[in-house]
Structure formats: C-alpha cells, structure tokens
Amino acid sequence: xRIVRGGFKGIEGKITGVDTKRGKLFVEGVTRxxxxxxxxxxxxxxxxxxxxxxxxxxxxxxxRRLDRETSxxxxxxxxxxxEES
Numbered sequence: 001x002r003i004v005r006g007g008f009k010g011i012e013g014k015i016t017g018v019d020t021k022r023g024k025l026f027v028e029g030v031t032r033x034x035x036x037x038x039x040x041x042x043x044x045x046x047x048x049x050x051x052x053x054x055x056x057x058x059x060x061x062x063x064r065r066l067d068r069e070t071s072x073x074x075x076x077x078x079x080x081x082x083e084e085s
Contacts, residue, residue: 001013001014001015001025001027001050001051001052001053001054002050002051002053003027003030003045003049003050004049004050004051005049006045006046006049008027008030008043008045011027011029011030012053013027013028013029013030014027014028015027015028016028016042017042019044022044023046023047023048024044024045024046024047025044025045025046025047025050026042026043026044026045027042027043027045027050030042030043030045031043
C-alpha cells in the first residue's frame with residue numbers, strides 16, 4: 001500500500017489496522033511522537049488517500065468476496081448467454 005496524498009505522501013508499508021467506522025487506516029512506519037513522554041502513536045490515514053499495490057489473496061473470505069463482486073459486475077448479456085446454455 002502506498003500513500004498518494006497528504007503529509008505522508010510517498011510512504012509505502014503494510015496496513016497494521018483499520019478503523020471502519022471512521023474510514024481510516026493505520027500504516028506500518030507512519031507514527032507521530034507525542035509531546036509528553038516521547039512515546040509514538042500510529043497516525044490514522046484516510047482510506048481515499050492510499051493505493052493498494054499488493055493484495056494478500058491467501059485469505060479465503062477476501063477471495064470469496066472478490067469472486068462474488070466480479071461476477072456481479074459482468075455485463076448482463078454475458079450472464080444471459082451462460083444461463084441459456
């Protein structure tokens with residue numbers, strides 16, 4: 001995954017967490033240092049500001065969902081001809 005907009009533009013890394021409620025991603029290596037104590041915390045990145053460069057297809061649920069979505073987006077003429085056969 002690569003960040004394409006904002007202050008962290010150009011950084012590539014793995015997604016370490018997802019906040020689905022807010023639509024934010026947490027990326028490996030994108031952190032901010034807190035003022036008190038010098039601790040670091042992950043920075044939430046908006047999902048619209050990233051590009052997926054590599055997708056892990058070993059997850060069976062993800063693969064099933066992608067297969068289902070691609071079959072739904074096929075043109076209606078293709079599906080009709082398959083059903084008639």
